[in-house]
Amino acid sequence: MKKVRGIKRRDFILGTIYSAFTTSLGLDLAAGKEVKAEGKVKVVLIRDEDVLDRQGNINSRILGKMLDQGVCEFLGEKKPIQAWRKLVQPKDIVGIKSNVWFFLPTPEELEDAIRLRVMEVGVPKKNIGIDDREILNNPVFRSSTALINVRPLRTHHWSGIGGCIKNYIMFVPSPWLYHEDSCSPLASIWNKPMVKGKTRLNILSLIRTQFYSRGPHHFDRRFVNEYKGLLIGNDPVALDAIGAQLLKLQRIAYFGEDRPLDTTPKHIFVADKKYRLGVSDLNRIEIFKLGWMEGSLI
Numbered sequence: 001m002k003k004v005r006g007i008k009r010r011d012f013i014l015g016t017i018y019s020a021f022t023t024s025l026g027l028d029l030a031a032g033k034e035v036k037a038e039g040k041v042k043v044v045l046i047r048d049e050d051v052l053d054r055q056g057n058i059n060s061r062i063l064g065k066m067l068d069q070g071v072c073e074f075l076g077e078k079k080p081i082q083a084w085r086k087l088v089q090p091k092d093i094v095g096i097k098s099n100v101w102f103f104l105p106t107p108e109e110l111e112d113a114i115r116l117r118v119m120e121v122g123v124p125k126k127n128i129g130i131d132d133r134e135i136l137n138n139p140v141f142r143s144s145t146a147l148i149n150v151r152p153l154r155t156h157h158w159s160g161i162g163g164c165i166k167n168y169i170m171f172v173p174s175p176w177l178y179h180e181d182s183c184s185p186l187a188s189i190w191n192k193p194m195v196k197g198k199t200r201l202n203i204l205s206l207i208r209t210q211f212y213s214r215g216p217h218h219f220d221r222r223f224v225n226e227y228k229g230l231l232i233g234n235d236p237v238a239l240d241a242i243g244a245q246l247l248k249l250q251r252i253a254y255f256g257e258d259r260p261l262d263t264t265p266k267h268i269f270v271a272d273k274k275y276r277l278g279v280s281d282l283n284r285i286e287i288f289k290l291g292w293m294e295g296s297l298i
Contacts, residue, residue: 041238041279045298046070046290047229051207056226058207060109067113069290070232071201081120087200088146090122095144095198099151099167100132103219104210106151110203110230114148135170136194147195149236150203153243154210157218159183160265163243164202164236165277171195182263187271190236204231204239211250212259225250228292237271237278238285242298244268245282249297 068080077083098106129140156162158179169175206229272280
């Protein structure tokens, strides 16, 4: 499996996009003023050309292999069982926070692969839950000690993008209250008792991405990219920052220019600068690449 890291041209491009993006939000981050001496955040991008067959079906074996290789690379382990033991213990009660949006849900094959690895660590099946819209009433999530956050990457009418940060909006009883100001309060949900300190891993499914939409719940297959990847890390802000840039670059590749969305994903930068949930500065995010990288854009 081919590894690529530390590409200077990529860093320059992402840094330039970040500066332009934050300027458009009116944030005082120009000229690298906010770049401090902290170390870089690690995220893993893994892709496989064959994860989708000619009919568009997911190859569960290949997807499981992608998950294993990505998690092992992220945690610095050679075997999946060793990597997952760093994430969960047999005594944990594990909630796998999925996403069920009809047009682009979290792939069941990915949910199954995660559950399998959690069970192999020794967590009983009865102590593992996979849910989205019913998590507040789900006994596994109500008593959970560990969460795994997994969802597809797509554009979103109210928040600009739907990513890791927004995926926790169902942990509150009135999600619409977090739609104000381009959903900028979303990161505050991560401090709620059902969530705070429990997330062991974040995964953005890039098997298919929706890079453009207008209006609530809009879906058009013309604007879906078969990217065939996973983005893995423990920093939801970093994953969403990379995800937002990927969608922007996909729009440019498709339209020849960046088409405006209904709103800018301001909540990603607010999650960093106000709520200190993670890192949004692309200069401080290091992407470790595995596998097929043709047309990766980032």
